[in-house]
Amino acid sequence: MGLRVSKSIASLGKPIQCLMLFLLLLSSVLCTCAMEEETGVYIVYLKRREALTSEALEESHLRLLASVLGSMDSARAALLYSYTTAINGFSAKLTPSQANELKEKPGVLEVVPSQTYHVQDEGLRMMSNMV
Known part of the structure; x- marks a missing residue:
């Protein structure tokens, strides 16, 4: 199943792959910031x-x-x-x-x-x- 997902992502092309990677990283950063309390x-x-x-x-x-x-x-x-x-x-x-x-x-x-x-x-x- 993981192989199929990576093949389907690979078929999207470089610009879409970069955009998806950016969105994944952005969501990770936003989740981390939301969990931190202000001192x-x-x-x-x-x-x-x-x-x-x-x-x-x-x-x-x-x-x-x-x-x-x-x-x-x-x-x-x-x-x-x-x-x-x-x-x-x-x-x-x-x-x-x-x-x-x-x-x-x-x-x-x-x-x-x-x-x-x-x-x-x-x-x-x-x-x-x-x-």
């Missing part, structure tokens, strides 16, 4: 661990990330910052499904998308104009 920056809040140094906390952050991402190299590439002083946590580039997987890990309090807030200084500008 975003997430902040992961963890239970406080008192007796650890900053370096030990960062290493524990990497191990937790590696448990979701598959390797320490991937974890190092995704980790943006380790919070070790006021809170125990980190920020990392993750997909939504990776963030959800992290939420289920022991010791994880919360995983939230990072947000930037801009302070409006209009009121300050108005006050300085009045003086």
Whole structure:
């Protein structure tokens, strides 16, 4: 059966063969792109661990990330910052499904998308104009 299919494709001629190959490759690329999730920056809040140094906390952050991402190299590439002083946590580039997987890990309090807030200084500008 496979032989018949290849003979029938061969009989179509070079331009049609090239077009069919192009369409096959294009559909493969489109399927791959549709399956990939877009990454975003997430902040992961963890239970406080008192007796650890900053370096030990960062290493524990990497191990937790590696448990979701598959390797320490991937974890190092995704980790943006380790919070070790006021809170125990980190920020990392993750997909939504990776963030959800992290939420289920022991010791994880919360995983939230990072947000930037801009302070409006209009009121300050108005006050300085009045003086």
